[in-house]
Each structure stands twice: as structure tokens, then as C-alpha cells.
Amino acid sequence: MPPVPTSKKSTLDKLIYAVIGMSIFVIVSGLVIVNFWDELGMDEVFGTGTLPPIDFDTLAVVQNQNHYLACPTGFCPEATADETSPVFLASATSLRDRLIDLSDADNRIELKEMDLRNLQFDFLVYLPQRPFPDVVTIRVYDLGPNESTVAIYSRTLKGVDETGSNRSRVKHWLRLLEGR
Secondary structure, three states: OOOOOOHHHHHHHHHHHHHHHHHHHHHHHHHHHHHHHOOOOOHHHHHOOOOOOOOOOOOOOOOOOOOEEEEEOOOOOOOOOEOOOOOOOHHHHHHHHHHHHHHHOOOOOOHHHHHOOOOOOEEEEEOOOOOOOOEEEEEEEEEEEEEEEEEEEEEEOOOOOOOOOHHHHHHHHHHHHHHH
């Protein structure tokens, strides 16, 4: 067998070293990203960072296709609600527990933030056809010993809700909270 010309062997060696070098670079970069996720601000890049707080008293939205708002009369004075929330014949604590149970039962829903003092919750809702989650903020209002209501604000932050999933989601959650 004739000897391999050195130029071919040299080119092959360079290619092997380049592949090894790139592999090491990718592995080290991955480790840096994983270990310094917070410091690099990756939550902001991938949309999993802190959600801006929603105050239903000052929430100012108008009807459009990227969100849907159900609010009890007089509780969202600055917003144009898409629907009026019903009064539930249940205590606020009972309604809060029902809400948590509903979210726990669905693996597409992740509780992102919770304000127990104000009975307000932020959920991320993952849909298979969308790369980014929708956000749902729900506040439970205590109306008396056995009466409560909710404000539900479902919105698509990235992309367009062309299928009406925000409207469907709010209506579905209201039905579930009513026990239907």
C-alpha cells in the first residue's frame, strides 16, 4: 500500500482537531449557560422571567384578539371587560382552593406567581402549537361569608391568538369554577 500523502493526512488531522475543539466549546458554553442562567438574564430571553404585576383596579385594556378579560362589575374600572364574571356561592377560600386544584390537574398549566394575601395568581399555560406560553392572571374577590367572584385576564404575550384560545380558556375556567 502506497504511503498517504502528508497533505491529505494534515487536512484530515486539522478537521479532527477542529471538530474536537468545537465540541469542547459547545459543552463549555452549555455548562456556563446552565450554571449562570440567572446572571446572564436568560429568563428574559426565553420569556420565563418575572411577570409584570397586574392590578385589576388600574388595568387599562381594550378588547382585542390577544387577550380576554372577565371581570365582575365595578372591579376593573379602567378596563373594557369582554365578559362580566359571575358571583359564586362559595367562600373566597373555597374558590381559591378550587382554582389551585384545577390548575394542578392540568399538566399544561404552571403556577408562576402567587399572592395569597390578595388571592391573586399568575399561571403560564403551554399549548402544543405555540412555542411560548400564554399568561393567565386570576384574582379571587371575597364578597361575604359564602359569596365570591373572580377577575380572569388571559393573554398571549408573544404571537397572535388567532384561534380564540384566550376567550375559550376564560370561559372554560369560569365553568369549572362554577362546578359545571
